Amino acid sequence: xxxxxxxxxxxxxxxxxxxxxxxxxxxxxxxxxxxxxxxxxxxxxxxxxxxxxxxxxxxxxxxxxxxxxxxxxxxxxxxxxxxxxxxxxxxxxxxxxxxxxxxxxxxxxxxxxxxxxxxxxxxxxxxxxxxxxxxxxxxxxxxxxxxxxxxxxxxxxxxxxxxxxxxxxxxxxxxxxxxxxxxxxxxxxxxxxxxxxxxxxxxxxxxxxxxxxxxxxxxxxxxxxxxxxxxxxxxxxxxxxxxxxxxxxxxxxxxxxxxxxxxxxxxxxxxxxxxxxxxxxxxxxxxxxxxxxxxxxxxxxxxxxxxxxxxxxxxxxxxxxxxxxxxxxxxxxxxxxxxxxxxxxxxxxxxxxxxxxxxxxxxxxxxxxxxxxxxxxxxxxxxxxxxxxxxxxxxxxxxxxxxxxxxxxxxxxxxxxxxxxxxxxxxxxxxxxxxxxxxxxxxxxxxxxxxxxxxxxxxxx
Numbered sequence: 380x381x382x383x384x385x386x387x388x389x390x391x392x393x394x395x396x397x398x399x400x401x402x403x404x405x406x407x408x409x410x411x412x413x414x415x416x417x418x419x420x421x422x423x424x425x426x427x428x429x430x431x432x433x434x435x436x437x438x439x440x441x442x443x444x445x446x447x448x449x450x451x452x453x454x455x456x457x458x459x460x461x462x463x464x465x466x467x468x469x470x471x472x473x474x475x476x477x478x479x480x481x482x483x484x485x486x487x488x489x490x491x492x493x494x495x496x497x498x499x500x501x502x503x504x505x506x507x508x509x510x511x512x513x514x515x516x517x518x519x520x521x522x523x524x525x526x527x528x529x530x531x532x533x534x535x536x537x538x539x540x541x542x543x544x545x546x547x548x549x550x551x552x553x554x555x556x557x558x559x560x561x562x563x564x565x566x567x568x569x570x571x572x573x574x575x576x577x578x579x580x581x582x583x584x585x586x587x588x589x590x591x592x593x594x595x596x597x598x599x600x601x602x603x604x605x606x607x608x609x610x611x612x613x614x615x616x617x618x619x620x621x622x623x624x625x626x627x628x629x630x631x632x633x634x635x636x637x638x639x640x641x642x643x644x645x646x647x648x649x650x651x652x653x654x655x656x657x658x659x660x661x662x663x664x665x666x667x668x669x670x671x672x673x674x675x676x677x678x679x680x681x682x683x684x685x686x687x688x689x690x691x692x693x694x695x696x697x698x699x700x701x702x703x704x705x706x707x708x709x710x711x712x713x714x715x716x717x718x719x720x721x722x723x724x725x726x727x728x729x730x731x732x733x734x735x736x737x738x739x740x741x742x743x744x745x746x747x748x749x750x751x752x753x754x755x756x757x758x759x760x761x762x763x764x765x766x767x768x769x770x771x772x773x774x775x776x777x778x779x780x781x782x783x784x785x786x787x788x789x790x791x792x793x794x795x796x797x798x799x800x801x802x803x804x805x806x807x808x809x810x811x812x813x814x815x816x817x818x819x820x821x822x823x824x825x826x827x828x829x830x831x832x833x834x835x836x837x838x839x840x
Contacts, residue, residue: 411435412471414478415444416485418549419468419523420568426452427569428523429489431478434471435461442466467553490567491524493548497562497629498646499593506530506545506557508627512594514554518646522558523549524565533559533627541628562629588653588666597622597672597688598695599635606691610770611702612819613738619695622674622688624664631657633674633686640676706738706767709781714740716801720833724749728833730765739766742785754810754829756792763787769796770820782811782821796821805834 411433420428426449436445443463472478482489498518503510506528516522530545543560599620605611615636624647625631631642644657654665661677670690678684691698714730721727726746744761751757769782775798785795796811798821810829811821 411447412437413473414475415446415469415471416478416482417464417469418485418525419551420490421462421464424448424452424462427490429482429485431475431482432464432469433475434469437471438463444469444471465553467549467555485526488524488526490569491565492568493522493524493546493558493560493563493565495520495522495562496564497626499589499626500558500562500629501593501626502548502550502554502556502558504556506547506559508533508559510557513556514550515590516550516558521551522563525549525555528557530557530559533561559627561627586649589647589649589655592664592666592672593624593626595690596694597624598691600671600687600689602691602695602698603689606693606698610819611698613699613702613706613768616695616699616702622664622672622686631660631662633676635686638686642676703738709767710738710740710765710783712780712801713799713806716806717835719836720805721836722831722833725831725833726761727836738768739764739783741765744785754795755787756789759787759789759792761787763792768819769816771798772820772822775821775824779809805832807832 413434415432415434417426417428417430417432420426426432430449432449433447434444435447438445441463443465445461446464446469447461470481472481495516495518497516500516501512502514502516502522504513505511507530509531525547528545528547532540533543534540541559541561543563545557545559546563547555548558549555602616602620605616620635621632623632623634625642625644626647629644631644633640642657642660642662644659644662646658647655648658650656650663651665653667654663656663663675665673665675667673667687672688672690673685674688675683675685693701710730714732717728718730719727720729726744726748729743731741731743742763742765747755747761755761763786766784766786767781768784771779771782778800779798780800782796782798785797786792787795796813796816798809798811800807808831809824810831812825815821815823815825
């Protein structure tokens with residue numbers, strides 16, 4: 380370069396570099412990186428899903444594949460050499476042979492699509508109703524069926540498995556997950572514009588409060604009382620009473636003591652401040668706090684009834700496991716202290732291992748004649764189950780180690796409820812009258828307590 384002017388060689392080098400770059404670009408677009416299978420039918424040009432396509436470029440910036448036309452394809456409007464396809468709508472397989480094998484396996488569902496019939500139907504990350512929700516479908520939204528999936532059956536409002544199966548699906552925006560087919564309308568589509576079968580549905584603004592509500596498990600308010608008082612009634616909690624909004628099925632269910640109601644609805648719409656109605660039903664709900672939900676419905680005669688449900692800090696299943704473990708530990712303390720206890724007046728009780736009920740065990744009682752018929756009816760076989768299903772009022776906790784129920788095998792025998800305390804020589808039982816029990820808590824001693832003492836019997840064991 381002289382006097383600020385460029386040398387003629389500079390221009391030649393520039394031309395050479397430009398040509399080199401152009402050749403590299405043309406080479407990149409002409410050499411394949413592999414073969415792929417189209418997952419979602421193209422509208423223009425009309426290429427059905429399941430078609431094997433050559434793949435030339437992967438653009439991470441635009442998140443598209445640059446692909447060639449299928450073999451023997453002619454548009455009738457002049458040849459189209461290459462087109463772009465979003466990442467999610469094509470599966471890059473590898474060789475042409477592998478792509479054809481993939482397409483053959485995919486052929487059963489290549490043309491299968493589904494229309495969502497339930498507003499809010501979730502797509503989950505695994506085929507399980509309890510799995511994380513990754514997408515919420517709008518009513519009328521179209522999704523692509525990719526394959527059938529092995530999963531945990533969805534349960535209806537009656538507690539029975541719903542008809543249908545899990546599918547691996549793809550949404551139009553590229554979300555891939557699993558959806559149960561009960562509220563899907565399956566159809567085949569090979570080309571042209573995809574559209575819902577009904578009227579055009581206006582998109583609604585997202586409702587994050589409703590989203591959060593639907594993601595929670597709603598249990599009766601009594602469950603929270605049990606948790607706060609640390610007095611878990613396993614017989615009640617194991618029934619899994621609940622309110623289920625039914626976003627998977629379009630059937631909401633109230634299942635509590637004395638009530639089992641189902642409500643088939645079409646959608647959930649806002650109905651005031653943090654309140655919603657279930658369209659097509661007389662059911663509504665209002666979020667009173669982040670963890671308290673009021674559910675209202677009409678009963679016979681048009682009267683309205685409101686029930687309160689709560690979102691617990693711990694899952695019901697975990698609460699059941701924790702309480703069962705606590706009861707098993709208490710039963711084990713009694714068993715390890717014996718397991719055979721004898722009394723000169725009230726016979727011999729043997730506690731046994733085996734397949735016990737949740738939080739308890741089994742027992743055999745011999746020679747309890749002095750307790751007949753006041754506490755134990757005549758002609759009753761002296762064996763049955765022991766349940767650590769009772770709690771002590773604070774005033775009794777210092778004097779007794781716990782409480783249990785003895786249920787004799789004969790159905791005519793009443794349940795014998797007792798408080799107990801262990802010592803080095805055996806254990807003391809005090810029979811508790813029904814009048815002293817408040818729910819699952821022994822509130823007080825009886826007016827005339829019946830106390831039995833049993834020595835640990837090492838000779839009989």
